[in-house]
Amino acid sequence: MQGRVVIVGTGHAAAQLASSLRQQGWQGEILLVGEEPCAPYQRPPLSKDYLVGERTADNILIRPAAAYASHGVDLLTGRRVLSIDRATKMIALDDGQQLSYQKLALCTGARARPASIRGVGSPGVFYLRTLADVDGIRANISPDKSAVIIGGGYIGLEAAAALRGLGMAVTLLELQERVLSRVCAPEVSDFYSRVHREEGVDIRVGVEVLTIENDGGVKTVVCSDGSRFHADLIIIGVGIIPNVELAEACGLAVDDGIVVDELARTSDPDIVAAGDCTNHPNDLLGRRVRLESVPNAMEQAKTAAGTLCDRPVPYQVYPWFWSDQYDLKLQIAGLSEGYDQVVLRGGKDRQRGFVAWYLRGGRLLAADCINRPKEFMVARQLLARKLAVAPAMLADETIDPKNWLS
Amino acid sequence: MPLIHYVEANGAEYEAEVPVGESVMQGAVDNMIDGILGECGGVCSCATCHCYVDEDWFDKVGPPEGSEQLMLEMVPDPEPTSRLSCQIKVTAELDGLIVRLPVSQY
Numbered sequence: 001m002q003g004r005v006v007i008v009g010t011g012h013a014a015a016q017l018a019s020s021l022r023q024q025g026w027q028g029e030i031l032l033v034g035e036e037p038c039a040p041y042q043r044p045p046l047s048k049d050y051l052v053g054e055r056t057a058d059n060i061l062i063r064p065a066a067a068y069a070s071h072g073v074d075l076l077t078g079r080r081v082l083s084i085d086r087a088t089k090m091i092a093l094d095d096g097q098q099l100s101y102q103k104l105a106l107c108t109g110a111r112a113r114p115a116s117i118r119g120v121g122s123p124g125v126f127y128l129r130t131l132a133d134v135d136g137i138r139a140n141i142s143p144d145k146s147a148v149i150i151g152g153g154y155i156g157l158e159a160a161a162a163l164r165g166l167g168m169a170v171t172l173l174e175l176q177e178r179v180l181s182r183v184c185a186p187e188v189s190d191f192y193s194r195v196h197r198e199e200g201v202d203i204r205v206g207v208e209v210l211t212i213e214n215d216g217g218v219k220t221v222v223c224s225d226g227s228r229f230h231a232d233l234i235i236i237g238v239g240i241i242p243n244v245e246l247a248e249a250c251g252l253a254v255d256d257g258i259v260v261d262e263l264a265r266t267s268d269p270d271i272v273a274a275g276d277c278t279n280h281p282n283d284l285l286g287r288r289v290r291l292e293s294v295p296n297a298m299e300q301a302k303t304a305a306g307t308l309c310d311r312p313v314p315y316q317v318y319p320w321f322w323s324d325q326y327d328l329k330l331q332i333a334g335l336s337e338g339y340d341q342v343v344l345r346g347g348k349d350r351q352r353g354f355v356a357w358y359l360r361g362g363r364l365l366a367a368d369c370i371n372r373p374k375e376f377m378v379a380r381q382l383l384a385r386k387l388a389v390a391p392a393m394l395a396d397e398t399i400d401p402k403n404w405l406s
Numbered sequence: 407m408p409l410i411h412y413v414e415a416n417g418a419e420y421e422a423e424v425p426v427g428e429s430v431m432q433g434a435v436d437n438m439i440d441g442i443l444g445e446c447g448g449v450c451s452c453a454t455c456h457c458y459v460d461e462d463w464f465d466k467v468g469p470p471e472g473s474e475q476l477m478l479e480m481v482p483d484p485e486p487t488s489r490l491s492c493q494i495k496v497t498a499e500l501d502g503l504i505v506r507l508p509v510s511q512y
Contacts, residue, residue, distance in 0.1 A: 016443075023440040042447045060447075063436040071438050295445045295452065299512070302440070317512060322451040329473070331451055373473040377453060377480030380512075402479065 001309055002028040003102025006091060008081050008246065010034030012043065013275030013297035013304075014107035015062045018073045020305030028102065031074045033081055033093065036130060039065035044294060046134045047158040048324055052166055053138065057131060084250040086268055103308050106258055106266070106273040107301065108243035110292060115150065115236050119212030124219055125234040128155050140233040143167030148221050148231035150209050152179030154323045155237035157192060160201045161325040163233075171202040171229050173221065178205055185342045188356050188368050192325070195352070199326060240292055242277045255279060257290040262314040264304035272304040284318055284383070285335065293321050318383045320376075328352060331376035334366030334383050343391045345375065355379075357394045364389065375401050408501035412457075414441040415509040424496045430505060431455040431492035441507030448492040453477045454511040455491040460504035467494055467503070483508055
């Protein structure tokens with residue numbers, strides 16, 4: 001466990017990998033190289049606390065920049081890796097430097113999916129993925145101005161909640177017939193649409209945006225049905241795509257993400273990968289999967305570090321996610337894809353808290369828990385232990401969910 | 407600066423100086439102590455910063471409330487002094503605090 005590990009990327013996976021390498025006994029050099037100009041930071045607050053100005057750039061850092069140096073981890077920011085030569089185990093940087101590695105870790109993450117809309121490059125139009133994106137957005141926030149958000153996924157909805165909280169007029173445009181259509185049951189989509197409308201967001205669904213016209217400051221979003229929306233600020237959140245180009249160019253296996261095994265190994269024995277950029281086999285789900293989440297990035301990074309330190313621990317966990325909007329804390333256990341039944345616990349129309357259980361053939365796949373932390377924790381255990389609970393019981397509020405585990 | 411003692415499940419002990427106002431979870435992350443993950447960044451969403459507060463310190467730290475309490479009921483291997491360390495803010499009074507970390511955070 002000597003020699004240099006180069007970690008490409010400075011996101012959640014990279015920061016965790018560096019830390020876990022040190023903890024698990026890597027004694028050689030550890031170098032993090034990333035394009036972004038700052039030390040690794042937490043991405044989730046970008047669409048929440050950081051967007052509204054409640055937190056500064058310094059206090060969303062995963063750890064202070066100095067903490068890397070004090071643990072012997074070198075941090076090279078603002079530098080792009082151009083290529084990897086696997087034969088000579090060298091990487092080339094955009095400033096002409098060539099660096100050798102003993103082991104390489106690809107934590108290249110993902111980037112905002114480009115929207116096919118004319119005028120996306122206009123001033124005042126932003127994606128929401130990086131600190132720089134959100135600094136741009138923040139400079140355009142003003143209570144007496146209006147915003148149009150394109151995309152009704154978690155990022156779009158969280159941004160809508162944040163901007164409403166700051167007093168902006170917000171219109172949200174979604175291409176599909178409901179918000180969160182890719183990830184949630186209609187019951188959950190309805191709930192979030194209702195809450196956002198109550199909070200004053202103008203939600204339009206089934207709307208395809210064609211063009212952003214820019215007429216000196218005020219912009220107009222033009223849709224295929226002829227509708228037009230004026231805005232001072234436009235945010236686009238239509239998904240992300242994994243950064244796999246470096247891996248692809250050096251001949252590593254790539255198939256909807258960098259292909260890794262359960263130990264986070266790529267098709268090259270000296271290269272591991274972790275986080276949003278990877279596609280891994282998950283026995284619990286019974287298939288390969290690419291996940292877009294912080295828990296996946298961190299836990300897979302721990303596995304990758306263990307692999308490099310000859311302490312192999314397979315990465316086998318159920319995915320989980322969270323989203324904070326207004327006073328709603330959504331915690332999601334599992335993946336609902338492929339469900340054939342939805343069971344609700346609690347009244348989705350009246351209250352600000354309920355659970356949507358997703359089942360297939362009577363077997364639990366996932367749970368969306370809104371202001372229901374206990375059910376979330378129980379759901380994770382039910383999934384991990386493959387315990388079955390009758391749908392009628394899942395819905396019954398008189399039963400303490402704890403009882404299902406015994 | 408208050409000194410916090412972290413004891414991993416395998417017996418490894420770490421000391422870290424953690425600024426007043428920062429959480430016990432953040433103190434572990436800043437010092438690359440891996441037994442605490444803190445996946446949600448400290449918003450009480452994930453329960454991957456579970457710790458057992460040393461019994462002699464539990465009164466000073468205090469019991470969990472609200473959603474922290476509900477989540478702690480369901481973590482792997484809960485104990486009476488379990489807390490989510492993102493919800494423990496370091497104060498001068500907590501100088502010397504000892505927390506033990508569970509075998510697994512998930």
